Amino acid sequence: MLQVTNAVVRYGSITALHGISFNVEAGEIVTLLGANGAGKTTTLRMLSGLHAPTEGSIVFEGNDVTLTKAHQFTGLGISHVPEGRRIFPQMTVEENLEMGAFGRRGPIAEDMEKMYETFPILKDRRKQMGGNLSGGEQQMLAIARALMGRPRLLLLDEPSMGLAPMIAETIFRIIGEIRDSGTTVFLVEQNAAQALRLADRGYVMENGRIVFGDTAANLLIDERVRAVYLGEEV
Amino acid sequence: MINYFTSHFDTLRLEFWPLLVGGLASGFIYAMVAIGYTLVYGVLRLINFAHSEIFMSGGFASYFVIRAVIGTSQPSGLESILLIGLGVVSGGAAGALVAVLVERVAYRPLRRRKAPALAYLISAIGASYFLFNLAGKEFGRYLYAYPTIFVNHPVFTIFGAGVQMYYVVVAIAGVIMLITLDRVVAKSKLGRSVRAVAQDAETASLMGVNIDRTIVVTFLIGGALGGAAAFLYGITSGVIYTMGFTPALKAFTAAVLGGIGNIRGAVLGGLLLGVVESLSVAFVQGSYIDVAAFTVLVLVLLFRPTGILGERLGRSA
Numbered sequence: 080m081l082q083v084t085n086a087v088v089r090y091g092s093i094t095a096l097h098g099i100s101f102n103v104e105a106g107e108i109v110t111l112l113g114a115n116g117a118g119k120t121t122t123l124r125m126l127s128g129l130h131a132p133t134e135g136s137i138v139f140e141g142n143d144v145t146l147t148k149a150h151q152f153t154g155l156g157i158s159h160v161p162e163g164r165r166i167f168p169q170m171t172v173e174e175n176l177e178m179g180a181f182g183r184r185g186p187i188a189e190d191m192e193k194m195y196e197t198f199p200i201l202k203d204r205r206k207q208m209g210g211n212l213s214g215g216e217q218q219m220l221a222i223a224r225a226l227m228g229r230p231r232l233l234l235l236d237e238p239s240m241g242l243a244p245m246i247a248e249t250i251f252r253i254i255g256e257i258r259d260s261g262t263t264v265f266l267v268e269q270n271a272a273q274a275l276r277l278a279d280r281g282y283v284m285e286n287g288r289i290v291f292g293d294t295a296a297n298l299l300i301d302e303r304v305r306a307v308y309l310g311e312e313v
Numbered sequence: 314m315i316n317y318f319t320s321h322f323d324t325l326r327l328e329f330w331p332l333l334v335g336g337l338a339s340g341f342i343y344a345m346v347a348i349g350y351t352l353v354y355g356v357l358r359l360i361n362f363a364h365s366e367i368f369m370s371g372g373f374a375s376y377f378v379i380r381a382v383i384g385t386s387q388p389s390g391l392e393s394i395l396l397i398g399l400g401v402v403s404g405g406a407a408g409a410l411v412a413v414l415v416e417r418v419a420y421r422p423l424r425r426r427k428a429p430a431l432a433y434l435i436s437a438i439g440a441s442y443f444l445f446n447l448a449g450k451e452f453g454r455y456l457y458a459y460p461t462i463f464v465n466h467p468v469f470t471i472f473g474a475g476v477q478m479y480y481v482v483v484a485i486a487g488v489i490m491l492i493t494l495d496r497v498v499a500k501s502k503l504g505r506s507v508r509a510v511a512q513d514a515e516t517a518s519l520m521g522v523n524i525d526r527t528i529v530v531t532f533l534i535g536g537a538l539g540g541a542a543a544f545l546y547g548i549t550s551g552v553i554y555t556m557g558f559t560p561a562l563k564a565f566t567a568a569v570l571g572g573i574g575n576i577r578g579a580v581l582g583g584l585l586l587g588v589v590e591s592l593s594v595a596f597v598q599g600s601y602i603d604v605a606a607f608t609v610l611v612l613v614l615l616f617r618p619t620g621i622l623g624e625r626l627g628r629s630a
Contacts, residue, residue, distance in 0.1 A: 127519055149518040158519075165516040167509055178509055181502070182521020228521070 168210030179227030340587025341487030349535030365557030371540020374407030408540015572620030
């Protein structure tokens with residue numbers, strides 16, 4: 080579904096990604112692990128056109144999207160839930176959801192009903208300003224907003240960040256349901272244990288490079304992963 | 314001292330309604346121009362100091378169109394209404410065109426290079442000087458008066474004060490344009506994209522909003538309102554290459570007064586500024602009305618630094 084080949088991203092004179100390659104197949108949850116500053120968020124930003132790679136290529140469903148602009152990605156079927164949720168604070172929940180469908184044609188009312196079924200709390204809050212929601216509600220809104228674009232690939236950046244464990248649990252359960260309903264998920268997550276339990280495969284990033292990748296089951300028992308990302312004594 | 318106040322409050326009491334009507338008329342014009350500042354500030358966080366010349370362009374365009382159409386005839390009735398519509402549309406079209414050109418030539422290249430805010434300011438001042446000097450060179454450095462578009466007789470009276478046709482025209486045109494804009498921004502997809510870019514441009518682009526196009530749209534809307542306002546302003550004040558300076562400065566003041574970035578704030582600020590200016594004539598000489606206007610600005614900002622309604626970027630209500 081998605082193939083990234085030798086992608087290099089630079090910020091000015093700093094190289095953030097040193098030629099990374101990976102792939103995501105339809106129906107998978109693939110997770111990207113790594114310490115802060117390893118380049119996980121940059122990778123996601125590259126995948127939605129916010130930072131075009133200076134070398135290498137990105138191919139999505141057979142189309143070269145390497146130089147596609149950010150605002151064209153939702154139309155292609157890739158939606159991005161950004162780090163920190165980035166809800167429009169002075170728009171209502173309903174308007175935020177409408178924004179999610181901005182890049183595509185077709186009706187939105189039934190999609191919105193579906194979101195309210197998945198996230199009942201958003202229905203209760205639908206006339207409230209996005210900025211007045213709690214962190215967990217905002218995360219649900221951010222995910223629902225991205226799903227309004229009917230993506231085939233959903234990019235999630237740290238969806239459990241700053242959330243109480245119980246809320247994070249709910250978010251992970253919903254991510255599983257999203258995959259089960261047919262949307263492929265590419266997940267960046269600090270909580271490596273939970274991410275690996277949910278994912279089919281994973282990649283590990285260090286200093287702007289992908290150092291290895293494997294099935295999630297293998298990564299969970301990999302000594303390097305356990306030592307560095309699962310915080311266990313080996 | 315007491316005498317001073319009683320006599321001036323007497324003037325205010327006697328002249329209150331005519332002064333209020335005149336103040337509201339200039340208030341509508343300030344409001345329409347203020348929206349251009351506030352919209353552009355909302356999406357780009359910069360003050361478009363070339364807006365005064367966008368206003369001036371609308372004034373000249375509508376003047377030339379109206380003069381060509383009227384010739385030596387004496388319009389009346391339906392003709393007058395059509396001419397007013399023509400003036401608003403031609404002024405608005407020219408304002409929109411010049412605004413979009415200013416964005417393309419003076420701002421977009423800087424945005425591409427991620428220039429610091431100061432560079433935009435210099436670029437804006439440059440565009441402003443270029444445009445008004447160009448107008449001065451092409452059209453001459455003197456005042457053009459519009460031919461008579463309608464007979465400026467009193468239409469009705471409130472509390473004994475005759476309300477002249479000019480005020481009615483400005484109020485109707487102003488109300489129609491401001492309400493349309495408010496609805497468009499609150500309800501339409503276009504309006505939502507402008508608000509989304511104002512609140513969080515990067516996330517808006519992730520939703521599929523083309524930021525460049527949205528920026529052009531805000532310049533276009535602001536330019537159209539400013540150009541149309543210049544026609545309404547020019548009917549009584551005439552058209553000259555420097556005509557943008559004072560009304561645009563007042564409109565900028567109005568935008569800050571209401572809360573920059575806030576559309577309803579711009580309207581409120583414009584109306585308030587127009588009325589305060591007008592009523593101040595009861596207390597001070599006419600030549601001091603600008604002092605009164607800016608005194609109000611300073612006082613409001615002392616107590617509410619973000620303006621009356623606050624800096625609510627991209628808010629619909």
